[in-house]
Amino acid sequence: MKHMIVVVKFVPRTLLMTPERRRAIWAIYVWCRRTDELVDGPNAPHITPTALDRWEARLEDLFNGRPFDMLDAALANTVNKFPVNIQPFKDMIEGMRMDLRKSRYKNFDELYLYCYYVAGTVGLMSVPVMGIAPESLASTESVYNAALALGIANQLTNILRDVGEDAQRGRIYLPQDELAQEGLSDEDIFSGKVTDKWRNFMKKQIKRARMLFHEAEKGVKELNASSRWPVSASLMLYKQILDEIEANDYNNFTKRAYVSKAKKLIALPVAYVRSLVAPSTISSSHRN
Ligand SMILES: Nc1ncnc2c1ncn2[C@@H]1O[C@H](COP(=O)(O)OP(=O)(O)OP(=O)(O)O)[C@@H](O)[C@H]1O
Numbered sequence: 001m002k003h004m005i006v007v008v009k010f011v012p013r014t015l016l017m018t019p020e021r022r023r024a025i026w027a028i029y030v031w032c033r034r035t036d037e038l039v040d041g042p043n044a045p046h047i048t049p050t051a052l053d054r055w056e057a058r059l060e061d062l063f064n065g066r067p068f069d070m071l072d073a074a075l076a077n078t079v080n081k082f083p084v085n086i087q088p089f090k091d092m093i094e095g096m097r098m099d100l101r102k103s104r105y106k107n108f109d110e111l112y113l114y115c116y117y118v119a120g121t122v123g124l125m126s127v128p129v130m131g132i133a134p135e136s137l138a139s140t141e142s143v144y145n146a147a148l149a150l151g152i153a154n155q156l157t158n159i160l161r162d163v164g165e166d167a168q169r170g171r172i173y174l175p176q177d178e179l180a181q182e183g184l185s186d187e188d189i190f191s192g193k194v195t196d197k198w199r200n201f202m203k204k205q206i207k208r209a210r211m212l213f214h215e216a217e218k219g220v221k222e223l224n225a226s227s228r229w230p231v232s233a234s235l236m237l238y239k240q241i242l243d244e245i246e247a248n249d250y251n252n253f254t255k256r257a258y259v260s261k262a263k264k265l266i267a268l269p270v271a272y273v274r275s276l277v278a279p280s281t282i283s284s285s286h287r288n
C-alpha cells in the first residue's frame with residue numbers, strides 16, 4: 001500500500017483526482033496503516049483483542065462525528081463528504097483479530113476470508129471516494145466486485161512474495177489442503193527448498209492471483225476518469241510482482257520479488273493510455 005501511494009504522488013496534478021478525493025483516499029490509507037500497525041508494528045506484542053475493541057469503538061465514534069485525534073478527524077471528514085460505509089472498516093479490524101488467533105489456513109475459502117478482511121475491504125472503502133463514471137452502465141455491484149477482486153489479488157500477491165518472511169514468524173498464509181495435494185507440508189516451507197513440488201504449487205497460486213487481477217481490470221474503466229490511472233498503475237505494478245516470482249524460479253523463500261524502477265516508470269504512461277478507455281456504454285446489466 002505504501003508503494004501505491006507513492007505512485008499516486010508522482011502523477012501530474014491535472015490528470016489526478018480532485019484534491020478532495022485525494023485527501024479522502026489519504027485519510028482512508030492512514031487509518032488502514034494505523035490499523036495494520038496495531039498488529040504489525042512495534043507495539044504488536046502488547047496488542048490484545050481488547051485493544052482492537054477499543055480501536056473499533058474509536059472507529060464508531062469518528063463515524064458518529066466524534067473523532068479522537070487529528071488523523072481520525074481526517075477520516076471523519078471523509079465519511080461526511082463521501083458515502084463510505086463503516087462495514088469494511090469493521091471487517092478490517094476483524095481481520096486483525098483473525099491474524100492474532102490464527103497462523104494457518106485450511107483451504108482457500110479460509111484464506112479468501114482473511115484476504116477480504118485485510119485487503120478486499122480497502123477496495124470497498126475506495127470505490128465511494130473514487131466514484132463510478134457517470135456515463136458507466138455497469139452495475140454498481142459489478143464495480144464493487146472488481147474493487148474487491150483487486151484487494152484480494154493484491155493480498156494474495158503480497159502473501160506469495162512474502163512466504164519466506166512470514167515463515168520466519170511461524171506463519172503460513174497458504175491453503176493447507178492445496179499444499180497437501182502437491183505433497184507439501186509446513187516443514188517444506190520452513191526448510192525453504194525450491195523443489196518441483198513447490199514450483200507446481202506456486203504455479204497454481206500465481207494463476208489464481210492473475211485471474212483475480214483480470215477480474216479487477218474489467219472494473220477499472222467504469223471508475224471516474226481521474227481515478228482510473230492511479231488504480232490501473234498500481235494494478236500493473238502489483239501484478240508484475242507475480243512475473244518477478246516466476247523470474248526468480250519460484251524462490252520466494254530467500255529472494256524478494258522486486259519490480260525494478262524502470263518497469264515501474266513504464267507502467268505509468270501505459271496506465272495513462274489505458275485510462276482513456278471509455279466505460280462500458282452497452283451492457284446487459286444496469287446500475288441499481
Ligand atoms: N480528510 C481530511 N480532512 C482534513 N485534513 C486532511 C484530510 N486528509 C488529509 N488532510 C490533511 O491535509 C494534508 C494534505 O493531505 P494529502 O497528503 O492527502 O494531500 P497532498 O496530496 O499532499 O496535497 P498536495 O496536493 O498539496 O500535495 C495532510 O497533511 C493532512 O494533514
Ligand SMILES: CC(C)=CCC/C(C)=C/CC/C(C)=C/CC/C(C)=C/COP(=O)(O)OP(=O)(O)O
Binds near residue numbers: 219
Ligand atoms: C478496480 C476498481 C473498480 C477499484 C479499485 C479499488 C482499489 C483502490 C483497490 C485497492 C485495494 C488495495 C490497495 C488493497 C491493499 C492490499 C495490500 C496487499 C496491502 C499491503 O500493502 P503493504 O502494507 O505495503 O504490504 P506489506 O506491509 O505487507 O508488505
Ligand SMILES: [Mn+2]
Binds near residue numbers: 158159162
Ligand atoms: Mn506482507
